[in-house]
Amino acid sequence: MSTYSVHISELAERDLKEIGRYIAEEFLEPTIALKLVDKIGDAALGLEEMPQRNALVADKRLSTLGMRKLLVDNHIIFYDISEKEKTVMVIRILYGRRDWLTLL
Incomplete structure (x- = not known):
């Protein structure tokens, strides 16, 4: 089974930081x-296989x-695959109830 290299876009990194900030500050639940x-993050990196x-x-x-x-709880990881380069690019990580079609 071949493995893929997973890359996370700057926008997806910002999305993930914002998700953490929002839950920690708005719900006062840093843990x-x-x-x-x-x-x-683990789910995104797990895209290296299949x-x-x-x-x-x-x-x-x-x-x-x-x-x-890829659904992770109430969030969606959006990504594409380059078979030629054997890479996965994580494009966005968004809350599932957002109007994500307008954000992609």
């Missing part, structure tokens, strides 16, 4: 925030671009 950020296991995004425009999604 829960840290656990969730770790869980999402990243195709997750479905393409249901939106026609995004699926044509090869955009896939």
